[in-house]
Amino acid sequence: MKRGWHVVGTVRAGARARLHDLADSHPAQVTIECVDITLADQLVALRDRLACRRFDMLFVNAGTVNRNPADTIAEVTTEEFTHVMVTNALAPMRAIETLECLVTEAGLLGIMSSGQGSVANNAQGGRELYRGSKAALNMFMRSYAARPASRARALLLLAPGWIRTELGGPDAPFTLEETIPDIVNTLLEKRGRPGLEYLDRKGRTVPW
Numbered sequence: 001m002k003r004g005w006h007v008v009g010t011v012r013a014g015a016r017a018r019l020h021d022l023a024d025s026h027p028a029q030v031t032i033e034c035v036d037i038t039l040a041d042q043l044v045a046l047r048d049r050l051a052c053r054r055f056d057m058l059f060v061n062a063g064t065v066n067r068n069p070a071d072t073i074a075e076v077t078t079e080e081f082t083h084v085m086v087t088n089a090l091a092p093m094r095a096i097e098t099l100e101c102l103v104t105e106a107g108l109l110g111i112m113s114s115g116q117g118s119v120a121n122n123a124q125g126g127r128e129l130y131r132g133s134k135a136a137l138n139m140f141m142r143s144y145a146a147r148p149a150s151r152a153r154a155l156l157l158l159a160p161g162w163i164r165t166e167l168g169g170p171d172a173p174f175t176l177e178e179t180i181p182d183i184v185n186t187l188l189e190k191r192g193r194p195g196l197e198y199l200d201r202k203g204r205t206v207p208w
């Protein structure tokens with residue numbers, strides 16, 4: 001808000017989020033829309049509602065983890081597997097493909113990935129389903145980036161680090177307040193650079 005941006009943030013229907021407090025305190029800058037990103041028709045409806053707007057940035061943040069992240073990949077239920085893969089890998093790509101037309105040509109298309117999506121860095125294992133879903137997301141975004149129509153675009157997969165949120169849990173070393181400024185700076189710096197990059201919040205390259 002301090003940077004004067006106008007932001008359309010999304011929540012799921014019925015959910016009261018911190019975003020509502022921001023919208024209450026900055027009504028001229030923050031608008032809230034409802035979308036469940038796993039529902040393709042809701043993404044299309046969102047695009048239609050925003051059709052007269054153009055954005056400098058589209059960033060897909062939504063993500064999830066299975067109830068018992070320590071389960072091995074064969075221990076997770078098929079239902080959980082489907083839910084996590086759809087939410088973390090399929091839905092963000094659908095959001096990008098559905099909403100890309102709202103973003104200026106020089107604008108940024110970004111998705112919240114995770115360092116745990118790095119195949120190269122996975123020496124420790126753990127969180128097998130979550131890791132797999134973010135690795136799948138990274139691969140889908142690489143395929144998107146390889147399309148001729150995407151090549152001039154600034155594309156980002158962000159690995160924000162371990163942050164104290166509902167998903168990150170109470171043991172995470174960093175708060176949102178400590179990490180958001182770095183994330184915003186990295187988004188702004190990436191905006192001027194076409195092509196896909198997988199970066200941490202300090203703007204450093206993460207190995208695929």
Ligand SMILES: NC(=O)c1ccc[n+]([C@@H]2O[C@H](COP(=O)([O-])OP(=O)(O)OC[C@H]3O[C@@H](n4cnc5c(N)ncnc54)[C@H](OP(=O)(O)O)[C@@H]3O)[C@@H](O)[C@H]2O)c1
Nearest residue numbers: 012015036037038061062063112114162163165166167168
């Ligand atoms: N925290 C970390 O340490 C960490 C590290 C690396 C990457 N990440 C990634 O960062 C992103 C944000 O996670 P977080 O840590 O802030 O976790 P969080 O507090 O659990 O937030 C996840 C957000 O995603 C939303 N969401 C989930 N499924 C959705 C759906 N189908 N449609 C729309 N929204 C949906 C949730 O909405 P509701 O409020 O309605 O549930 C919630 O706002 C995720 O992609 C996560 O994988 C987090």
